[in-house]
């Protein structure tokens with residue numbers, strides 16, 4: 001388990017908190033991945049297409065011995081297992097899992113770009129990511145520095161702490 005990897009989770013259809021919690025439990029149940037830390041859960045105004053419900057968003061730091069492509073494939077499997085629904089590109093969705101950062105890797109292939117190219121402009125990612133590792137350098141600045149440059153005004157704390165995703169039942 002050597003590489004720290006950061007993912008962003010979000011959703012605004014159905015029961016996003018339950019879907020994100022189950023996604024984290026499914027990832028943690030893999031013997032190749034450990035969920036090391038999870039940010040608080042935030043209610044965030046929609047970004048991009050604004051005439052849709054608020055999202056819930058969070059970030060998590062994982063440890064994995066998978067490579068970035070395999071971790072992304074696992075995240076997509078988890079989304080599919082949770083019956084992800086998404087009708088339009090920037091529209092509402094039940095669950096979204098984005099691979100944000102994978103160690104110090106910079107990858108830019110047709111299927112995968114890390115660090116995530118829109119990370120530095122999205123307050124709904126930077127706010128929870130700063131809770132996990134505000135001093136982490138990403139694309140030349142720290143997460144906290146990027147956060148200071150975006151409008152995070154509409155973001156509200158929904159569930160404090162890093163344990164909101166832990167359940168008692170099956171993953």
Ligand code: GSY
Nearest residue numbers: 010044045046047055090096124
């Ligand atoms: O992958 C991002 C999905 N998404 C979100 C989101 O997760 N949160 C907010 N607040 N707005 C969003 N717009 C899109 S697309």
